[in-house]
Amino acid sequence: MTKTAATRQVLLEAFTERLGADAVVSDPGELVVYECDGSTLHDATPALVVFPRGTDQVADVVRTCVAAGVPFVARGAGTGLSGGAMARDAGVIIALNRMHRILSIDPLRRRAEVEPGVANLAVTRAAAPHGLAYAPDPSSQAVCTIGGNVAHNSGGPHTLKTGVTVNHVLGLELVLTDGSVVEVGGPERPGYDLLALLTGSEGTFGIVTRITLNLVRRPQAVATALAAFATIDAASRAVSGIIAAGIIPAALELMDDVVVDALAAAFGFRFPEGAGALLLVEIDGPEAGLDEELDAVAAHCTEHGSLHIRLAADETERAEIWKARKQAFGALGRIARNYYTQDGVIPRTRLPEMLARIREIGARHGLRVANVFHAGDGNLHPCILFDDRDEAERARVLEAGREILAACLELGGSLSGEHGIGVEKREAMADMFAPPDLLLMRRLREQLDPTGLCNPGKVLPLGARCGELSATGRQVVL
């Protein structure tokens, strides 16, 4: 038996003894499931997967991994899109799915205390009887976990007005890489804002085992409109007009002609003749004045040439309008074998320019690109359609994706608005940040995880581009 195989055997025995046989996955056939997350472009087989049931067990697993010099990574529902929950170097996956309790809902203080494996939507469901909700609502909210949301600082279509995960986390319990457990206090307690540092750190500083969340009150009234435009340029000018007028919608979602055609072809949606783009606008707040605001939204759409505006008269019609947005990705799945969703951000005013560049990049590589995205905050999700059986096409997809991100940076934007860096964009970090920027991040990483074993190989670029001279990478390959 090789040394690495021996280490794996020691870990397997230790985990089985302490967590129980039903809490450890070691069968190669079953491990395949944990090779990748929601993005299938990257994969790596973990050595083992363990399912702890509480903080003590997480701490125990972490200590055991560190003692053996084996890397470990937390995993929730596996809906991430940047390869962040992938176990590189045959590490151990700490799956938090069995820690899925909502520990408490405090309607008076409007907060919830939950375990990391609880699904995002489950929190809102539990809060609903109190007239409360958990605000961030990623598209995968029915399955994606709060732990994963914290790791990625997840957003969603409704975060334009209410903010992303970091704006709603009030406290955390964190297992450090030495196995100790720390309560990280809210922004209210004196001291550094560690919640801001930990939220979005992609599981590289430790493992979050409990989260206190802020709950928001339901708005008194909601108004939803779907405007059809001939071109995406016209629609994005309407977006700029609405934002510049000082209106902050609850959601502002844009879909281009590829999506419009796909929705019609796949699900029989019917849109006005000549519709080449759809803009979904939702505003909410106190009832008084909401109609006025809706009129202003409609006026901006009309001014920029909308062909038709459909207003939701009730909840059923609102659900109908949202159906187009929510089924967009499903529709793309019907017209293409695969699609690769990019996630980039640009300043809102550069939207028309950026969309033109995406079209040009797609055309140059002979690829169809669909756009369905959060227009209000400039967060783009270009979907490159392809067939993964075609190796050459696959390579062109990745290259087009890189070019789109480079264009985002050129226009003053960011590599990621909500999907994270993971392994996918790790090397591109050196295109967005200068060496001193990365050096500071590297030092934070080394201070908070001196072992270098907590989700290694994510977020920060490796090798010469990492901006660091003393890399800690003492990872053991099993």
Add this chain to the structure above:
Amino acid sequence: MSLSRNDRGWALDGVPVGRTLAPASAEEAATVLAEARSAGDTVVPIGRGTRAFTGAPAARIDIGLLTAGLDRVLAYEPADLTVTVETGVAIRTLDLTLAEHGQRLPCPVRDGRGTVGGLVACAPDGLLTLAHGRVRDGVIGATLACPDGTLARGRGRVVKNVAGYDTPRLVVGSLGTLALITDVTFRLLPRPAVEATVVVPAPDAAALAATEAFMAAGGQPVFADVLHQDGSARLVIGIEGGATRVTGEIHRLATLLGAAGSAHHVASPEEAAGIRLGVDDLLGTGGTDRVALRLTGPRAADPAVKQALDGEAATDGLVLERALVRPWLESATFVYAGPGGPSAAGTGRLLAVARRHGPVVLITAPAAVLGAVDVWGPPPGDLVLMRRVRTAFDPDGVLASGRFVGGLS
């Protein structure tokens, strides 16, 4: 912090400042820090020394860093609702610039005192926190001059961004103990067409319950605070937005207050301006001849706590000058004053009483008191992580040593 000058030079909270430097650029600021590090000098960022903020006296101050030379607006894109400014820019100047385009910071400072750097480094609670979040929620990017002589940028200029660790938010409220913040990017908000303030004089539990009912039914006030001034208390509720919305919301709130038997009125423009200034002034409260402390947590708004504090202050010959109780933010700021000013022993007792009810920070007190009492209170459980963060930024303890939580040095 209280900055004073006498014939022996500058002093900060009674600690003499060796010399002051005013770098003309971010690069120069980074160089100053690197040179201080090599020379073994300690540095305290002072900004322009106008904003009063919390903090224990520094152990030693060789160099006080002024930011008057960092006074440019680097980028302002009104249509993107973002602005990037150097940290020596006065809040007042920035506010005027933003007002030209009908915009404002999400964390505005009413009287315009102090600098952008002071606002970000001290992160006081703001007037509009209830509706628009804390200072950290408005910060989307920053450049940091670090003691290793580098300028490290974090995040960027777009409103949604998860690339890399959030170093800009991490330094918000760090009181100059991690880096000198040389520029900051904020997301902006439109200025409302109408601002109104509803006042409930002498509020009782029923008035607070009616306000809660207003919010539970979807009312969205921008603030809802109890302001104690001149021996009386007022519940003040801010409503902003378009004219129709404000009128409708005031009507709805007034109906609920009326049903609760709470007398109320809509403040005149003068009274409203006074209230908004008063709230802000209290949040950034200064002065060295009084004691101001801030209590947070679920008990902060409990009238019994205020009563206990008033009683304890009386034993030191002090009376409540002003207080701002924020039931929906779980915080309260109390300012006590008296003819002889607070004593060290009395302030220590006052802090001890307050700390039975939650975390308490001593915001301001005479220098002699500051040096003798525990400004920050017992170190929080996550101090171990704060130490490591501090080491990542400033391993040699060049910056503001001893001023922050747990005496981080």
